[in-house]
Amino acid sequence: MVEQRVKSPRKKTKQSITEKPTLAMDMWRYYLLWGVVLLCFIGLVGRAFYVQVINKDFLQNKANAKILRVEKLKAMRGIISDRNDVPLAISTSIMKIAIDPRDYLETKADFENISAELKKQPNSRKLKRQLPTKNLSLDELADAVGIDGGDLKKKVNANPKSRYLVLKKEVPPAQAELIIQRNFAGVYAEKSYKRYYPQPQPNAQIIGLTNSEGVGIEGLEMKLNQRLAGADGEQRIVRDKHGNRVKEPEVMKEVKAGEDITLSIDSRLQYIMYRELTAVGVANNARSASAIAVDVKTGEILALSSWPSYNPNDKDGLHNKDAMRNRGAIDMFEPGSTMKPFTVAAALESGKYTPNTVINVSPGSMRIGNHTIRDTHNYNSLTVSGVIIKSSNVGSAKIALSMPYSTLPTFFKRIGFGQRSAVKFPGESAGLILPPSKWNVSEVGTMAYGYGLNATMLQLAQGYAMLANHGVQHPLSLYKLTEKPKGTQVLDAKIADQVLAMLEQVTLPGGTAKRAVIPGYRVGGKTGTAHKLNADRRGYSKSEYRALFAGVAPISDPRLAIIVVVENPRGQYYGGLVAAPVFARIMQESLRLLNVPLDKPLDTTTIAK
DSSP states (O other): OOOOOOOOOOOOOOOOOOOOOOHHHHHHHHHHHHHHHHHHHHHHHHHHHIIIIITHHHHHHHHHHHHEEEEEEOOOOOOEEOTTSOEEEEEEEEEEEEEOHHHHHHHHHHHHHHHHHHHHSTTOHHHHHHSOOSBOOHHHHHHHHTSOHHHHHHHHHHOTTOSOEEEEEEEOHHHHHHHHHTOBTTEEEEEEEEEEOSSHHHHHHHHOEEOTTSOEEEHHHHHTHHHHHOBOEEEEEEBOTTSOBOSOOEEEEOOBOOOOEEBSOOHHHHHHHHHHHHHHHHHTTOSEEEEEEEETTTOBEEEEEEESOOOTTOGGGTTOHHHHSOHHHHOOBOOGGGGHHHHHHHHHHHTSOOTTOEEEOTTSEEEETTEEEEOSSOOSEEEHHHHHHTTOHHHHHHHHHTSOTTHHHHHHHHTTTTSOOTTOOTTOOOOBOOOGGGOSHHHHHHHTTTOSSBBOHHHHHHHHHHHHTTTEEOOOBSBOOSSOOOOEEOSOHHHHHHHHHHHHHHTSTTSSOGGGOBTTBOOEEEEEEEEEEOTTSSSEEEEEEEEEEEEEEOTTSOOEEEEEEEESOSSOOOHHHHHHHHHHHHHHHHHHHTTOOOOSOOOGGGOOO
């Protein structure tokens, strides 16, 4: 039986018909497309505005942090010179080695990351070119600079965001160049200056010193710091990510060098003075020895020194603070008999006395309040000139007490005691004149021969310079004057000349200062031997003294006034034996160096011993 296959008829599928595009539909697509484009454009413009305007500073700072570094250009400190342009304080070039911890750590991270990639792609030239070539060994850096490697690592890792870490200061330029040539990551050198003092000990207490940052911390270096320092500059440096400089630095702020200062000091006289002070200090086992030399015609300080001193070039030796003090300006003391010429000047000015007025000083002592005043001998009677020549305490006290009590302290104040001098040295003392409420018989009587008041060497020098300059006082100056200053007539010229004549007789036979004589020059001066106060300031010591001498030369036309103070000399302690010979040696050499003409026949038998 044949199976008959019956074909089933095929299903007819309905054909889909797409609508023919219309103009409206095309326009809608057109607007949609351009709307999207416009929105993208607005977004890009907005983003650009945000980046370029609103967020500009933030992004610029981020970029600058990567490639820019602003370095300080250190100004050269001004030179301090003596009156003959001999440098007393100069600045020499020195380098400072620093590291940028952030730069170093970023360079190290780049090296480690690229090295890790190179292990995966050892033949990649691109990665090899990107590999930093900087030296990343902190141990080698520490060894080159001369510091501890462990400490360096701790400091760098402890300050990962820091841009400045000083490794070493005061590195010689040649050594700094060798360090930089070793191409350490983040390491660079800054030019700086080191202060150097060619004649240290004689001038140290005047000039002072600077700290490691070049800032004055003592003496004139501190007082004149703003003038000497100048103004630092700035430069901007562009570097690539490996720390290499890619273009020349751009100067943002010009450097202004410090001002040069010329002092009134003559370094030749200063050396002589320090040499003689050292000799007398050592020979007499003294606590200290100080002196000052003033040009009586101008008020310029030509020399001012103290022993012991210090070396400001040796920063490790600045332990003796007592040696760092400028005793001539800072220390105040009872000046003893060196005040008697001023007591006599006040008496002559009062009109009650002449140089030949006779004073009864018998029996060589007198009672004032609770104190007894004594002379070394009973002179019976002395003229006013004799009171100076023999240094009579009794005569000085009687003269002072014969006038109103206000006369003497007022006169002392008028000629500069009890107030700071025009020098205005840092820490300078004003001395002390007791207030009017204390001007009684006891105080005025002791003030007459230099006790009961405090003075400085600057004040004494100014007073003696005034007597030598016919009563005309010039303000003291530590700076060289370009023209002669206008002085003030604080004492009648005739009276000043009369006192000066008395001072000359002190150095002649019969006076107390025969050892102050100088061959070829007429000399005048006054000795002083003052008991020092006890440490508890109750009474005076019987074993501690202050030896003084104040004098001028040459008498015919005075040029210099010199004060010498020796503290606590052992053995001999009288001013005429200890301080007067030092005065003579300093004055003799100083007059020779200044080419001051002789004013008496040269007699070598009178050379001070």
